[in-house]
Amino acid sequence: MSNNEQALISEADRRAKNYLAATTERRVFPDTETIAALDIFKETLPEKPQDALATLDMLDEYGSPATVVSNGSRYFGFVIGANLPIAAAADRLAQSWDQCASSHVNSPAAAAIEKAATGFVLEALDLPRDAAIGFGTSATACGLSCLAIARRELLLRQGWDFDRDGLIGAPEIKVVVSQLTHITVIKALRILGFGVSKIQYAPVDKHGRIDPVRLPKLDECTILCLQAGEVNTGEFDPFIPLIDTAHKAGAWVHVDGAFGLWARASKTLRHLTEGVEGADSWTTDGHKWLNTPYDSAMAICRNAAAMAATMNADAVYSNAEPDAQKNLTLEFSRKPRGISIWAALRTLGKEGLDEMITRHHNQALRLAEGLRGAGIEVLNRVVLNQVLARLDDDALTLELVKRVQDSGKIWFGGTRWNDRAGFRLSVSSWRTEDADIETAIDEITTHYEGLR
Template identity: 40%
Template sequence: MKPDWEGPLGEAYARAMSYLKDLPVRRVGPRDTASDLRAKLGGKLPEGPSDARQVISSLADNVEDGLLPSGSGRFFGFVFGGATPAALAADWLATAWDQNAGLYAASPAAAVVEEITAEWLVELFGLPRQTSVGFVTGAQMANFTGLAAARHAVLAKAGWDVEADGLIGAPPIQVLVGAERHDTVDRALRFLGLGTRCIVPIAVDGQGRMRPDALARELGGGPTIICAQAGNVNTGAIDPLDEICELKQDAWVHVDGAFGLWSAVSTPMRGLEKADSWATDAHKWLNVPYDSGLVLCAHPEAHRAAMSVRASYLIHDDEQRDALDYNPEFSRRARGFAVYAAIRALGRQGIAELVERSNAMAQRFADQLAPYVLNEVNLNQVLVRFGNDDELTRRVVKAVQQEGTAWMSGTTWQGRAAMRISVSNWTTSEADVDRSVEAVLRCVEIEQARSTQG
């Protein structure tokens, strides 16, 4: 039977182009509830085949009002980027090519593209030339992989082979990490069998930056990993990496830079190159489609020791790079194509301009919402709170999300409710910011009036 590619792919292309062209004017938020979507998409298990084009058409129709348009220039939730045209197009090709990027033998093109892209990333961030790179799903698995390499290295220094002997009977590891860390660090430690009781929370300043004096007091207690942060998820604050790395002694320093690491392309980050491993996402500030995480390690031997495998049935070419030596997956999508295309299309200058423009738009938000701003706006994050009131703030967040002009996240900062505005999309303009500010202020006024009436 001859496959019909043009029917379903042509329908998908038409629907995708319609969606992308509509993003600048589209309501920023879903219309359908979960019940609506279940009613549209559910039903009995199909017993027989259906026309592929009709399946795609029906799928697009039925999910349309349940999509969160995170690619919009007026989407400021979480820290989601959009997708640049080159990155999205390369991602489409990656799907069509359907390459398994685990081994060089399975896809020489995917392996070489990742090798070249890795070299570019190391140069962009200003890291040591020998730094190895793994392409993973996101910052969760990037932190996991970097901390796995750290676990290997600090235990090897203590004379323990964790890959062979496991953790039972191993010297205890302490993990020193800022009190305002991201939850992916705790979760990675759970995955690694270290547990969260190994964490020693380090005091932070008013912006969430780790305090070097507090760190210094906890050092010197056996195998140690320090988890620093480049870009606090609420404030955008960056830990004093230079001072942390100067203090580290025999500790391994891992930097969680899920979005903030990209700011180093615009402005060199003091001390960044002195760390031992780094985690970031390309699907945040580089605006590559989901999913696309990156782990970088200054000690390739520790990286490979923690991740590599040499199963007898696999075909290895010892002169080429096998991706499974640098990430926790065997079979996986060829994520490197989209990252390669994004960097090739933007170049260093384009990436720096994307970062700087996002920061400028965040400052524009902060200037117009100044009475409500909680943080020092030095990056792309703006934290706001209304009336020093948790309930009012949460109601405003919900009202903005339902109103549809823009979409911002709710968060909790230092025990208080806040709205978090994250500017990460390459298309966000001054007009987008101004229109969004107007919507926020309208919602504040409405909710304050309701509070007065209540």
């Protein structure tokens, strides 16, 4: 049995390098044969130890070809960034450290670097510099944390001790969300016990932004959830009037900015986020538009003490400072996710970040122009990096999406918009060059003409 650590790591590195080198040649989505070959993983747990190199070989031989090349330049599905080289490299090194990044005592290095990452993120997003950040797995998990903090804090203001007395008999905390809020916000609310039937929906205008005039009534027992970057259109709620109304009523404002919050880092796009800094909490992802590896998200809370109190996990054997990550995130033991965020931001700098975000916006504009040129209806204004389109006929729209996906050259997904089939393209990968955008336009145009 080969279990030599150095040999295994070197072999994994060699295979990883080969994988990345072949990124441009791979189909963006694997073909059916390659997917069928994944059946090899349906084996039973071996009784006896296996050769470790053989395990690695199986992973590479059958796993690598069946991956979706979302880490490439021609993947426009969902909102999925690629992995910046420095983010991947920093993650790679940190993996070999294998730190439990709960607190300073678990890992001085991780604690110090995640504090540095906190400072960088707050500066890049221009949010209150004394806000706290918990580096969590996803916008879903981080949103859940923020909503839990919001509820606890609103109840505290009503003189109710949530930690001690729970929810039974507590003043009711209402939630108002956009009619187009992301499903993961609803999921978080459902898990937290808000009750989906009790959620109030704020009507949106024709662009998909909450209409301040039709905002349901808010009070000091309300959480208002806003959006920076609607998942289909990339649109932003009008933060200035909404946050002003909410705060006058004593409500808490949470902003889901899973990808859109990064518009703040672009001088061209920053105006879209005007006023968002006035909210009480925000969530965003690194693994979408910042192009860091997966499992890198941020729960950001203006009231650092409220966050630390809600998320605290001190124990007799494990006491830590209030801003230790185990006291800011859902996890007790965790990997130091903030490291790749720190590395990406330090390496890009403000200018590099601005350039990447602005470039994606310009590429999305070109994509929309190309689709319109082909006679395809673009449904959104393309304020950000999202392009939403459809054909005259729903069945044709679905067929177009299928044909493009089957081509393996580019990939994007379908959606529903105003009860009609549509498709959406997101430009989020640092690897995407202008030539990739032209490839996408040509590919879509060719299949569209074939369909007509």
